[in-house]
Amino acid sequence: MLHRIKSSWLRNLRIGYISGQSGIMNRYLNEGENWNSHLEKSKQLITEFILSRKPKTVRILGSGWLLDVPIDAILKTGAKVILTDIIHPRQIKHKYAHNSQVTFETIDLNGGLVFFIGNRKVKQINYFELANFINNSPLNQFNEDVVISLNLLSQLAELPLNFLARKQKLDDWQVEELTEEIQNRHLQNLPTGKTLLITDFEEEYYQDKKLSAVKPTVFVKLEDYKQLAEWDWNFDTLETYKEDYTTILKVKAVEI
Numbered sequence: 001m002l003h004r005i006k007s008s009w010l011r012n013l014r015i016g017y018i019s020g021q022s023g024i025m026n027r028y029l030n031e032g033e034n035w036n037s038h039l040e041k042s043k044q045l046i047t048e049f050i051l052s053r054k055p056k057t058v059r060i061l062g063s064g065w066l067l068d069v070p071i072d073a074i075l076k077t078g079a080k081v082i083l084t085d086i087i088h089p090r091q092i093k094h095k096y097a098h099n100s101q102v103t104f105e106t107i108d109l110n111g112g113l114v115f116f117i118g119n120r121k122v123k124q125i126n127y128f129e130l131a132n133f134i135n136n137s138p139l140n141q142f143n144e145d146v147v148i149s150l151n152l153l154s155q156l157a158e159l160p161l162n163f164l165a166r167k168q169k170l171d172d173w174q175v176e177e178l179t180e181e182i183q184n185r186h187l188q189n190l191p192t193g194k195t196l197l198i199t200d201f202e203e204e205y206y207q208d209k210k211l212s213a214v215k216p217t218v219f220v221k222l223e224d225y226k227q228l229a230e231w232d233w234n235f236d237t238l239e240t241y242k243e244d245y246t247t248i249l250k251v252k253a254v255e256i
């Protein structure tokens, strides 16, 4: 389990995940209603998906603060919910600790990449070994009736690979290649016919309301899946994510 390992790399990564989650909450609190339409759209699609399938069990991947999860609506259907994340906010664990419909599962959805990096010496890490690990990491068996991959796909590679790039273990092209491998592996992990995937796929940067630049966040093809919806997330209006620019995330929902 994540918390048992003592290596300083792993500790740093773990702190990265905790501060990443605090960062989401802080941004949400600062942006207020700018985030509402994105959160509501995510909740609406999940609710529709669940009401149309009437699952007994639902697994949410990347559940975090549940900002984008219609948790009350899901629980009202009587379904059991497995909240799945690499780290769960204390407040969320506390809130649902005594709810028999809710279970928490703490796993690295990158198949243990965090341990793999955290348990190695810096000089042992290289691009080829990482690529090999990612492509051969064990696939999860998600047996639930419905699986929701929720605003997670673009996040999976970010922390571990940026960490290694900062340590000068990876070049930009290697980060991009490995990001694609990680995202592909995630898609392979999702059970067909019962998964709803919601993800951002592009960042748009604006200055004086004019589009200045675009950066892709997803490198796998989502076009092959059934397209359910697409919308804009007013992610950062305060110009703190990319300095001097406001950022809009392009988001889409597909059925796997």
Ligand SMILES: C[S@@+](CC[C@H](N)C(=O)[O-])C[C@H]1O[C@@H](n2cnc3c(N)ncnc32)[C@H](O)[C@@H]1O
Binding pocket: 017, 021, 024, 061, 062, 063, 064, 065, 066, 067, 068, 069, 084, 085, 086, 087, 107, 108, 109, 110, 150, 151, 152, 155, 156
């Ligand atoms: C952008 S958030 C999604 C929003 C989230 N539903 C919320 O309301 O806070 C992405 C979530 O994915 C989790 N995550 C990132 N990498 C992960 C990994 N390798 N395994 C499992 N969860 C991961 C983060 O901890 C975070 O809670």
